[in-house]
Amino acid sequence: MAHSEQSMKVSYTVLPDDFMRAGEASGALKKLLKELGFPSDTVRRCAIATYEGEMNMVIHAQGGVVEAIITPDTIELELRDTGPGISDIELAMTEGYSTASDAVRDIGFGAGMGLPNIQKYSDRMSLTSEVGVGTTLRMTIRSG
Amino acid sequence: MAFTTHDLAALPEFNALVRGEKAPLEGVFCCDLLSLVISRAQDNCVWITVMGHVNTVAVATLRDLPAIVVAEDMPVDTEMVEAARREGIWIYTTALPVFKAALAIHEAISHAL
Ligand SMILES: Nc1ncnc2c1ncn2[C@@H]1O[C@H](COP(=O)(O)OP(=O)(O)O)[C@@H](O)[C@H]1O
Ligand SMILES: [Mg+2]
Numbered sequence: 001m002a003h004s005e006q007s008m009k010v011s012y013t014v015l016p017d018d019f020m021r022a023g024e025a026s027g028a029l030k031k032l033l034k035e036l037g038f039p040s041d042t043v044r045r046c047a048i049a050t051y052e053g054e055m056n057m058v059i060h061a062q063g064g065v066v067e068a069i070i071t072p073d074t075i076e077l078e079l080r081d082t083g084p085g086i087s088d089i090e091l092a093m094t095e096g097y098s099t100a101s102d103a104v105r106d107i108g109f110g111a112g113m114g115l116p117n118i119q120k121y122s123d124r125m126s127l128t129s130e131v132g133v134g135t136t137l138r139m140t141i142r143s144g
Numbered sequence: 145m146a147f148t149t150h151d152l153a154a155l156p157e158f159n160a161l162v163r164g165e166k167a168p169l170e171g172v173f174c175c176d177l178l179s180l181v182i183s184r185a186q187d188n189c190v191w192i193t194v195m196g197h198v199n200t201v202a203v204a205t206l207r208d209l210p211a212i213v214v215a216e217d218m219p220v221d222t223e224m225v226e227a228a229r230r231e232g233i234w235i236y237t238t239a240l241p242v243f244k245a246a247l248a249i250h251e252a253i254s255h256a257l
Binding site: 019020022023024026027030044047048051052055107108109111113114117120121 | 176177178179180181182183193195197198199200202203205206207223
């Protein structure tokens with residue numbers, strides 16, 4: 001990807017309630033970014049942000065889709081689900097706030113740090129949601 | 145290479161359940177909250193947890209952590225073993241509690257320097 005015009009689009013499906021395969025989309029994207037030669041800091045930030053977003057689709061929605069548009073200097077991510085939606089986005093963004101069940105907490109999720117982590121490790125994020133319709137999370141990771 | 149995954153396998157209190165590549169281990173990170181581990185674990189550290197399930201392997205893979213220690217002789221799921229084999233991540237088990245396991249590895253790392 002030597003030329004700035006070059007871009008690549010990939011998409012992954014995230015299955016509902018599948019804790020066995022959860023993280024596969026983020027893992028596949030991370031491997032691709034590594035192969036494309038992105039710096040380790042870019043790969044790390046992207047891995048953290050997509051994993052948190054992917055887990056939210058597994059835990060709080062019924063799975064969804066991860067789409068990435070990759071150019072040499074940015075990774076644009078869009079995570080879409082048709083889950084229950086979020087009624088109060090500001091509250092959801094608060095560190096420590098979580099509606100995760102006890103069963104989910106018992107396996108190490110539900111710290112209420114996912115959305116704050118995404119905000120911290122991405123260069124730009126936007127979360128839009130409609131109750132009963134679904135949630136779309138967009139994030140940009142700039143490289144270098 | 146100072147202290148490595150192979151040296152950890154040689155410590156008497158630790159049992160290498162799944163072996164991966166030889167890799168340096170420079171520090172120890174202890175935590176069971178996956179959001180903290182994925183964002184705060186240092187590179188090249190060994191991660192000590194009491195959770196023997198497959199989601200730990202996903203987190204280790206995403207952060208390139210070479211090794212997971214499951215402390216307190218907690219059970220390790222077969223899915224975790226299979227995923228670790230696939231990803232080339234070491235799994236060690238130990239009867240030691242988290243703090244003592246961390247201390248033992250920390251001392252071994254310091255000794256090797
Ligand atoms: N895709 C989603 N669909 C519905 N609700 C969501 C989604 N993502 C996040 N949320 C809500 O926002 C809260 C905070 O999310 P997050 O910061 O990732 O913490 P956690 O996942 O640990 O609960 C969740 O507990 C949930 O109520
Ligand atoms: Mg979350």
